Amino acid sequence: MSILEFSRGPMLHFALIVFVFGVLWRLTATFLLGFRQHRSEPRASKGQAAAGGFSVLGMRSWPHKEFIGRTAFGEAVGYGYHIGLFTIVLLGAPHVLFWQNLFGFSAPWWPTLPGGLITFISILTVMLMLIATIRRVGHPVLRRISNFDDYFTLVILYALMLTGLMAVLGLGGRYEYILAAHIISFNALLIWFPFSKLMHAFYIFPSRFFNGYMHAKKGAAK
Amino acid sequence: MSTATQSFTRQDAGPQSADERVEGAMRSFAKEFGALVGMNIESCIHCGMCAEACHFYIATEDAKYTPILKVEPFKKIFRRESGAFAPFFKLFNLKSKITVEELEEWQELMFDSCNQCGRCSLVCPMGIEVADLIEIGRRGMYDAGLAPKELADRARYQAEHGHPEEVDKPYAELLSEIGNAHDVEIPLDKAKADVFVCAPRSDMISNPSAVAAMAKVLNKLKVNYTFASNAIVAENYGHYAGSRELQKTISLRIIDAAKKVGAKTVVVPECGHAYTALRWQAADLVGEALPFKVRHVTEFLAEQLADGKLKLNQVDDEATAFHDPCKIVRKGGVMDAPRELMKAMGVNLKEMANHQGYSFCCGGGGGVNDLERAKPLRYKAQELKLHEIDATGARRFLTSCSDCRVAFEDAREFFNWDKQPESLVELVAANIKE
Ligand code: SF4
Numbered sequence: 001m002s003i004l005e006f007s008r009g010p011m012l013h014f015a016l017i018v019f020v021f022g023v024l025w026r027l028t029a030t031f032l033l034g035f036r037q038h039r040s041e042p043r044a045s046k047g048q049a050a051a052g053g054f055s056v057l058g059m060r061s062w063p064h065k066e067f068i069g070r071t072a073f074g075e076a077v078g079y080g081y082h083i084g085l086f087t088i089v090l091l092g093a094p095h096v097l098f099w100q101n102l103f104g105f106s107a108p109w110w111p112t113l114p115g116g117l118i119t120f121i122s123i124l125t126v127m128l129m130l131i132a133t134i135r136r137v138g139h140p141v142l143r144r145i146s147n148f149d150d151y152f153t154l155v156i157l158y159a160l161m162l163t164g165l166m167a168v169l170g171l172g173g174r175y176e177y178i179l180a181a182h183i184i185s186f187n188a189l190l191i192w193f194p195f196s197k198l199m200h201a202f203y204i205f206p207s208r209f210f211n212g213y214m215h216a217k218k219g220a221a222k
Numbered sequence: 223m224s225t226a227t228q229s230f231t232r233q234d235a236g237p238q239s240a241d242e243r244v245e246g247a248m249r250s251f252a253k254e255f256g257a258l259v260g261m262n263i264e265s266c267i268h269c270g271m272c273a274e275a276c277h278f279y280i281a282t283e284d285a286k287y288t289p290i291l292k293v294e295p296f297k298k299i300f301r302r303e304s305g306a307f308a309p310f311f312k313l314f315n316l317k318s319k320i321t322v323e324e325l326e327e328w329q330e331l332m333f334d335s336c337n338q339c340g341r342c343s344l345v346c347p348m349g350i351e352v353a354d355l356i357e358i359g360r361r362g363m364y365d366a367g368l369a370p371k372e373l374a375d376r377a378r379y380q381a382e383h384g385h386p387e388e389v390d391k392p393y394a395e396l397l398s399e400i401g402n403a404h405d406v407e408i409p410l411d412k413a414k415a416d417v418f419v420c421a422p423r424s425d426m427i428s429n430p431s432a433v434a435a436m437a438k439v440l441n442k443l444k445v446n447y448t449f450a451s452n453a454i455v456a457e458n459y460g461h462y463a464g465s466r467e468l469q470k471t472i473s474l475r476i477i478d479a480a481k482k483v484g485a486k487t488v489v490v491p492e493c494g495h496a497y498t499a500l501r502w503q504a505a506d507l508v509g510e511a512l513p514f515k516v517r518h519v520t521e522f523l524a525e526q527l528a529d530g531k532l533k534l535n536q537v538d539d540e541a542t543a544f545h546d547p548c549k550i551v552r553k554g555g556v557m558d559a560p561r562e563l564m565k566a567m568g569v570n571l572k573e574m575a576n577h578q579g580y581s582f583c584c585g586g587g588g589g590v591n592d593l594e595r596a597k598p599l600r601y602k603a604q605e606l607k608l609h610e611i612d613a614t615g616a617r618r619f620l621t622s623c624s625d626c627r628v629a630f631e632d633a634r635e636f637f638n639w640d641k642q643p644e645s646l647v648e649l650v651a652a653n654i655k656e
Pocket residue numbers: 275276277278288289292335336337338339340341342343352353356583
């Protein structure tokens with residue numbers, strides 16, 4: 001079995017199992033802690049509170065005007081590379097093919113972007129990641145609150161992005177090895193995912209919703 | 223002005239040895255580990271935005287005042303003891319046990335540099351309720367015997383005596399003196415009443431006209447209300463100190479007195495944390511729904527206004543700024559009542575850049591007013607607020623919390639500030655249509 005076959009065969013399957021079960025367990029373990037009963041007279045009905053939860057789900061995607069002056073730059077960089085990553089993963093032709101093969105379906109309607117554009121977006125994304133990394137190391141607050149999780153997650157993301165770019169641009173040696181390195185980085189991301197801050201991709205929904213629900217129940221600011 | 227880390231203080235009571243302290247904190251934190259707390263801890267992406275909402279960080283630019291950092295020991299314990307991979311973290315010692323030194327270092331962060339104002343909770347892109355985590359952290363600190371001595375001592379004294387410090391004369395006597403001095407009847411110890419009322423200790427001592435004003439409005443509205451000699455003080459030092467037990471005992475004093483007179487409503491005076499403690503926390507602490515409604519006095523008056531029972535005169539057109547007390551407005555949900563009252567009086571309101579739900583804290587909430595050693599840091603944070611108030615161009619300055627008034631009054635003296643914090647309820651009382 002070649003390294004490429006291994007990376008997209010047994011290793012990928014193992015990584016997917018760790019990812020799926022790990023994510024499910026981490027979310028389940030949190031929910032198993034149980035929600036507390038609140039006995040104070042609520043200001044809003046359950047329906048209104050749920051509406052409040054949903055509004056926070058959307059609203060917190062952009063800072064309130066009171067905060068934007070101090071947070072816009074960090075927010076823009078963060079959004080920038082997240083949008084970049086999603087575009088590459090969901091609209092890059094090789095990735096679309098990969099998903100279809102992996103999940104065994106064919107979707108000719110799935111749109112893709114031209115390779116050159118995806119490469120451009122990838123370079124832009126890496127540059128935004130660099131800015132985010134420099135901020136993490138250089139900004140006193142970010143430096144103080146960052147831990148191994150933050151840095152290791154970045155290392156995996158860089159590996160993924162750089163091997164992807166090298167594969168497309170034909171850099172760094174035999175294509176087969178570079179592609180294998182790219183897929184191994186992806187597998188590493190899947191394995192690391194449930195143990196890391198990457199879980200925010202799932203936590204973001206219940207966290208925003210339930211906190212928004214509690215605020216709305218009290219009529220408090222959201 | 224130095225804002226260097228202050229040395230910690232230890233409570234006299236509670237655990238004393240280092241191991242006992244750490245155990246106390248761990249047990250206390252574990253009591254709070256529910257799904258919402260878990261989610262709040264698990265979702266943090268370390269983006270640092272919460273710092274940009276906190277006046278302590280904005281004023282000092284010192285990274286240690288980053289809100290989420292204030293609960294670091296608590297996060298650590300959660301991951302090690304209750305998180306999804308706790309056994310794994312423990313086995314490989316990936317999350318080390320917290321130490322008593324860490325807890326001691328964090329005392330300043332959880333108490334001196336946090337007003338529990340909740341502003342940071344509104345900026346977090348993950349929706350994390352950072353302020354509530356800090357509050358839970360305080361409870362752990364109390365159970366570790368590491369709440370600041372001033373707060374812990376006052377909480378214990380209040381639980382035992384009904385008021386937080388020794389007094390020259392009983393509060394009941396003080397209350398009747400206030401009534402006499404301001405020529406208002408203040409009902410005390412009636413056997414039955416529809417409404418039960420208490421008063422901020424700080425107002426009774428330093429601003430008695432605010433207490434008289436509340437009585438005057440209630441009298442005018444012909445409300446059947448009473449104070450009770452054994453439950454006059456509205457403040458709850460148990461809440462400040464982080465003691466569930468003491469907070470509960472102190473709340474029960476008011477709850478039992480209100481039950482005894484058959485009150486349908488308890489009107490909380492102009493005191494923010496008294497409102498939070500009774501309105502949003504007491505029922506959970508005593509384990510049952512309260513048999514009466516809890517209303518902040520501004521909320522109660524706005525209801526009377528809406529019902530047409532309260533009619534107000536128009537005031538002069540003096541430019542006026544209003545400070546929204548965090549625990550009543552942002553966190554308490556009394557969003558519109560103060561503005562409805564001001565509108566009814568035709569107050570020429572000049573809003574601050576950050577107001578209502580997004581207002582900056584007065585700097586004194588959460589017990590910070592009581593911490594002598596926190597003063598230099600508090601003044602720094604308050605400067606920010608004073609500038610915002612000044613920028614409105616207002617001459618009159620109102621608020622609806624006695625604790626906020628204490629903080630502003632202190633800052634006024636320190637900075638030689640040209641504004642006098644006034645009570646909104648006093649303005650209402652002075653402008654009731656005959
Ligand atoms: S609750 Fe207020 S004072 Fe405390 S950390 Fe958050 S913003 Fe700062």
